[in-house]
Structure formats: C-alpha cells, structure tokens
Amino acid sequence: MNALRLNAITEKVKRWGWAVVRIVLIFGLSFVILYPILQKLAVAFKDPVDLYNRNVVWIPEHFTLRNVTSMIKLLDYEWAVVNTFSISAGVMIVQTMICALAGYAFAKLRFRGSSILFGCAIFTILVPPQTIMVPLYMQFKSFDVFGIVHLLTGKDGFYLLDSFWPLLVTSLTGMGIKSGLFIYIFRQVFRGLPKELEEAGFVDGAGIGRTFVQLALPNAVPAIVTVMLFTFVWQWNDTFFTNMYMGNTGMLLANKLSVMGPWINHMLTGSTNVILADPFQVSLLKDVAVLLMMSPLIIMYLFVQKYFVESVERTGLTG
Amino acid sequence: MKWKPLSFERRKQWSGVLFLIPWLFGFTLLFLVPLFRSLQFSLGKLVMLPEGGYVIDFTGFRNFAYALTEHAEYNRVLTESVVDMAVNVPLILFFSLFAASLLNQKFFGRSLARAIFFLPVILASGIIDAISNESIIASVMQGMTYSSDLSSDITGLSTSGLQSFELVFLLHDAGLNETMINYLSGAVDRIYDIISSSGVQILIFLAGLQSISPSLYEASKIEGATGYEIFWKITFPMVSPLILTNVIYTIIDSFADNELTQLAYTTAFSTLDFGLSAAMSWMYFIIVALLLAIVAYIVSKRVYYSD
Numbered sequence: 001m002n003a004l005r006l007n008a009i010t011e012k013v014k015r016w017g018w019a020v021v022r023i024v025l026i027f028g029l030s031f032v033i034l035y036p037i038l039q040k041l042a043v044a045f046k047d048p049v050d051l052y053n054r055n056v057v058w059i060p061e062h063f064t065l066r067n068v069t070s071m072i073k074l075l076d077y078e079w080a081v082v083n084t085f086s087i088s089a090g091v092m093i094v095q096t097m098i099c100a101l102a103g104y105a106f107a108k109l110r111f112r113g114s115s116i117l118f119g120c121a122i123f124t125i126l127v128p129p130q131t132i133m134v135p136l137y138m139q140f141k142s143f144d145v146f147g148i149v150h151l152l153t154g155k156d157g158f159y160l161l162d163s164f165w166p167l168l169v170t171s172l173t174g175m176g177i178k179s180g181l182f183i184y185i186f187r188q189v190f191r192g193l194p195k196e197l198e199e200a201g202f203v204d205g206a207g208i209g210r211t212f213v214q215l216a217l218p219n220a221v222p223a224i225v226t227v228m229l230f231t232f233v234w235q236w237n238d239t240f241f242t243n244m245y246m247g248n249t250g251m252l253l254a255n256k257l258s259v260m261g262p263w264i265n266h267m268l269t270g271s272t273n274v275i276l277a278d279p280f281q282v283s284l285l286k287d288v289a290v291l292l293m294m295s296p297l298i299i300m301y302l303f304v305q306k307y308f309v310e311s312v313e314r315t316g317l318t319g
Numbered sequence: 320m321k322w323k324p325l326s327f328e329r330r331k332q333w334s335g336v337l338f339l340i341p342w343l344f345g346f347t348l349l350f351l352v353p354l355f356r357s358l359q360f361s362l363g364k365l366v367m368l369p370e371g372g373y374v375i376d377f378t379g380f381r382n383f384a385y386a387l388t389e390h391a392e393y394n395r396v397l398t399e400s401v402v403d404m405a406v407n408v409p410l411i412l413f414f415s416l417f418a419a420s421l422l423n424q425k426f427f428g429r430s431l432a433r434a435i436f437f438l439p440v441i442l443a444s445g446i447i448d449a450i451s452n453e454s455i456i457a458s459v460m461q462g463m464t465y466s467s468d469l470s471s472d473i474t475g476l477s478t479s480g481l482q483s484f485e486l487v488f489l490l491h492d493a494g495l496n497e498t499m500i501n502y503l504s505g506a507v508d509r510i511y512d513i514i515s516s517s518g519v520q521i522l523i524f525l526a527g528l529q530s531i532s533p534s535l536y537e538a539s540k541i542e543g544a545t546g547y548e549i550f551w552k553i554t555f556p557m558v559s560p561l562i563l564t565n566v567i568y569t570i571i572d573s574f575a576d577n578e579l580t581q582l583a584y585t586t587a588f589s590t591l592d593f594g595l596s597a598a599m600s601w602m603y604f605i606i607v608a609l610l611l612a613i614v615a616y617i618v619s620k621r622v623y624y625s626d
Binding site: 019020023025026029032033034035036037098101102104105106108109110111112114117120121124125126127128129130131132133134135136139145169170172173174175181183202208209212228230233237240244294297298300305306307 | 327330332333334335336339341342343344346348350352353354356357360381404406418425430432434435436437438439441442486502510511514515528558560571574576578583584587588593596597600601603604607608611617
C-alpha cells in the first residue's frame with residue numbers, strides 16, 4: 001500500500017518537474033528568438049540623445065517617431081511595399097500552380113521516362129543558384145527562346161532585366177526559388193491520394209483536368225497553403241535574385257536595403273562621406289529599416305500562423 | 320483514316336506530358352542550357368565583344384588552378400564554408416528534433432510557442448541577417464544589459480545576448496575534453512543562428528512525430544517502458560527517415576547564403592571575372608555534392624523504414 005502511494009508521488013513529482021523544465025526551456029528559446037525583434041523595436045523610437053545615455057537600455061527616455069518617419073521617406077516605403085507585395089504575390093500564385101501541376105504529373109500521370117525527369121527536378125534543388133547565375137543573367141539580358149527571336153527578326157532578343165519579367169518567367173517555368181522542393185512536396189501529397197478517388201472521378205465522367213482541379217487540389221489544401229506561404233516569404237526576403245535581375249531599379253525593399261548605407265550617410269550629413277556620419281545613428285537607422293522590411297511579414301504571419309502551423313503538419317513532408 | 324480514341328492509360332500519359340510542359344521548358348531553357356554554359360565559362364575566359372555578345376577563350380583548367388593556388392581568399396573561404404556546414408548540421412539536427420518533440424507535447428500556450436518557433440522561417444533572410452550582424456546598437460545594448468564593455472567583435476559573440484562563460488567552467492569541472500567544451504559552448508553562443516536556421520527542419524520533424532500512431536506508445540506503456548526507452552525505441556526509429564531528409568535540406572540550405580556564394584557573386588558582378596566565378600562555384604558544388612553523397616549513404620544505411 002505504502003509502496004504504491006510512494007510510486008504515485010514520484011510519478012507526480014516527475015511529471016511536474018518535467019513541466020517546469022519544459023516551461024523554462026520554451027520560454028528561454030522563445031526569448032532568444034524574439035530578442036532581436038524586441039531590441040530593434042526598443043531602438044526604433046529612441047531619440048539620438050538616448051543612444052549615449054548609459055541609463056537608457058530598453059525604454060527610451062525621449063520618445064520619438066522621427067527615426068521611423070525619416071526611414072519611411074528615405075526608402076520610399078509605401079511604393080516599395082506595394083512593389084514587393086505585388087511581385088511576391090504574383091510569384092506565389094504562379095509558382096504554386098506550376099509546381100502543383102508538375103507534382104501531380106510526377107505522382108499520378110506517369111509516362112515512360114517520367115521518373116528520370118523527376119530525378120532531374122530533384123537535381124535542380126541540388127545545384128546552387130550561384131553556379132548558373134551568370135548564364136542566367138545573360139539569358140535575361142537578351143531573352144530568346146532557343147534563338148527563335150534572333151532567327152525571325154535578326155535582333156538579339158528582349159532585354160528583360162530591371163523588370164519583374166525574370167522573376168515571373170522563372171516561376172512560371174518551375175525554376176523559381178526552391179521550386180524543386182515544392183514539386184517534391186506536391187508529388188508526395190498527390191501520391192498519397194487513393195487510386196479509387198481518381199477512378200471514381202473517371203467513372204463519373206470527369207476528365208483528367210477535372211479530376212486534378214476538383215478532386216486532387218481540394219485534398220491538397222495544406223500543401224498549397226504551405227507552398228504559398230513559403231514562396232511568398234522567400235520571395236519577399238530574397239536578395240540574391242532580386243539584386244541580380246533588378247538591382248539597378250531599387251523598386252523592391254530588398255534592393256533598397258542592400259544599398260541604403262550611403263543614402264543614410266547622405267541624409268544625416270548631406271554628403272556620402274562615411275567618416276562624417278555618426279556610426280551609431282547609421283546603425284540605428286539600419287535597424288529601423290530592417291524592422292520596416294519585416295513588419296508587413298510579421299503582421300501577415302499573425303493572421304495566417306494558426307492555419308499555417310496546422311497545415312504544415314499535414315503536408316506530405318513526412319516522405 | 321479513323322481516329323481510335325485513346326485508352327484511359329494513354330490519355331493519362333499524354334496529359335502527364337502536357338502538365339509538365341512549363342516545367343520542361345524551364346528546365347531546358349533556364350537550367351540545362353545555363354548549366355552547360357557555366358561549365359564552358361569555367362573552362363575559359365569570357366571576352367565581351369564590342370558589338371554585343373561574347374566569345375570564350377578556352378584556357379582549360381586555369382581558372383580552377385588560379386582560384387585554388389593564387390586567389391587571395393578563395394581557399395580560406397571555401398574551407399570555412401565547408402567546416403561551418405559540417406559543424407552546424409549536427410547541431411541544427413539535434414536542436415530541431417529536440418524542439419519538435421518539445422512542441423509536440425501538450426501544454427498550456429502550445430500554439431503560441433509554435434507560432435514563435437516558426438517565426439525564424441518567416442524572417443530568415445540574407446539581408447536581415449547581414450544588417451543585424453553588423454549592428455553596433457545591438458552589441459552596445461548587449462554590453463549595457465550584461466554590464467560588459469566588450470563589444471561583440473572582441474568576444475566573437477553573436478547578437479543574441481547570451482554568454483556561456485559559466486557553461487565552460489561547468490563542463491570543465493564535469494571532465495569533458497577541450498574540443499567538446501568548445502563545440503558545446505560555441506553552440507550556445509550561436510544559439511540564435513542555430514534556431515533561425517532550423518525552422519523548416521522543426522516543421523519536418525513535427526510532421527513526422529504527428530504521424531506516429533499513438534497505439535505504439537500505448538502498447539509500450541502497458542509493457543512498462545520508460546520515457547527514455549520510448550524515445551529511443553519508438554520515436555527515434557520512426558523519425559529516422561526524416562533525419563535523412565533534414566540532413567539533405569540543411570546542407571542544401573547552407574548554399575543559399577554564405578561567404579563563398581557572396582565571393583562568387585562579387586567575383587562575377589563586381590570584378591566581372593565570369594570564368595573565375597563559375598569555376599569557384601563549380602568546385603564548391605562538387606565538394607558539397609560529394610559530402611551529400613557520403614552523408615546520404617551513411618545515414619540511409621541506418622534509417623529504419625516501417626513499411
């Protein structure tokens with residue numbers, strides 16, 4: 001009797017002990033993740049005077065909105081957000097569609113050689129984009145489909161750089177950012193669909209296109225949500241391709257952030273000479289810019305995170 | 320001539336081709352052709368013609384030799400990138416498996432914790448990291464919070480505001496050897512980097528954990544297995560295929576943004592030496608592909624598949 005009670009007590013202690021450890025761990029890790037954001041938030045509203053005051057760490061003594069408003073003006077923020085948002089949304093829709101089509105074909109519409117092609121799709125993930133960046137750049141500098149334009153008009157093809165076109169064309173042809181990974185995800189999900197579902201659709205007179213749109217896609221909603229969110233976010237944050245294709249235009253937030261150093265110097269001192277500007281203030285303004293770039297994503301994430309977290313767990317990522 | 324209606328199987332095959340047309344188009348035009356070109360570039364010197372276009376002046380493997388033997392920083396950057404990868408992959412894997420099992424348990428505030436843990440997936444990006452790392456403000460604030468006058472450049476700490484001095488002493492007293500101590504304390508110092516690059520891996524593990532049938536756990540509980548045994552005999556084997564997925568993903572992810580890719584980028588677009596840049600990235604690709612093959616081979620031998 002006593003032994004049983006002792007056992008029950010140790011059980012209870014163990015359970016509670018683990019609960020405490022778990023809370024501490026999760027709280028600590030969450031703090032580590034949120035720390036840089038909190039730190040940027042704290043800095044964003046500080047007057048430059050507070051920067052030199054060693055008593056001010058987190059809560060500003062002289063609250064000011066000037067940092068934020070001046071960076072909004074410098075980055076041409078509204079315009080850049082609209083541009084970044086539209087390109088990310090466009091790429092998101094196009095890429096999800098193309099990858100779903102390809103994934104379905106690889107999963108359910110097998111033909112001779114399709115497994116070799118799937119191997120090729122996986123291979124595209126493995127080759128780093130840096131390996132092919134120069135030929136890609138040249139490709140878009142004078143865009144030509146296998147020399148057809150040259151053949152017909154004698155010109156060198158279209159100049160597509162400094163526009164949205166390279167990003168749209170790459171995602172439209174399943175070669176966008178991490179497209180291979182998305183094709184893989186869709187293939188896994190569609191492979192899990194029962195064959196009976198297709199057959200029932202066929203018996204009821206649905207063609208292959210209709211089976212795809214009306215039966216397969218609704219069953220793959222979690223994968224679609226995941227792929228859409230990832231595409232959007234990775235496109236939003238991408239600097240490699242955006243700087244390569246449209247670095248001169250300064251239309252996107254990523255472009256602006258990567259060249260903003262001299263601009264900030266210019267704004268503070270009226271000259272681009274780095275030595276004149278106060279490095280602390282430059283650093284502060286850069287942090288504000290990063291905050292401005294992140295904030296639309298964070299706001300969006302607040303709305304979709306619940307759905308996203310649930311969706312991801314149900315995608316076929318499990319392999 | 321009479322058209323025979325295609326059989327269902329045939330129609331499926333043809334629509335498969337149809338569905339793949341956009342991808343096939345992109346694969347040849349925007350992947351195979353550039354891949355072939357870049358191989359050509361790496362074997363020669365690109366000469367721009369004044370009337371537009373270019374010719375390649377083939378020089379054999381001179382670009383490769385130059386990068387390896389004469390270039391000021393290529394060797395260092397290459398080894399650093401590869402070593403960083405080798406150091407980080409086990410840490411990321413371990414951490415993400417740990418975080419996923421933590422997030423898989425039932426507790427108060429779980430959905431909030433999950434939302435926070437996936438935040439790095441949303442925010443991880445080259446430009447944000449680059450600017451945050453050079454932020455003077457962050458190191459100053461850290462110095463003030465922890466009342467230390469050492470800036471992050473001197474201590475080599477990341478901006479996460481965590482320090483591991485105590486940990487080093489603790490581990491030393493516990494009798495671990497120097498390498499292990501450095502590895503572990505280094506991991507603690509870089510905890511933010513590790514967390515921020517393990518978002519997707521946590522997702523993958525979490526999905527795997529959710530797909531383990533609860534009946535397995537019930538059965539083992541009835542048999543009297545401890546939590547420790549349950550983890551090593553059930554959870555670990557069941558998620559082991561995902562370890563392979565995650566190793567591969569982590570290695571590939573390190574392509575996306577590191578010093579070497581930066582170097583290749585500036586070599587191409589700032590110094591306009593396209594041949595050298597192509598050679599640099601080809602060597603990097605070959606090394607990483609070899610690493611991938613070795614790791615995949617070793618891991619896949621130990622992976623347990625339930626079906």
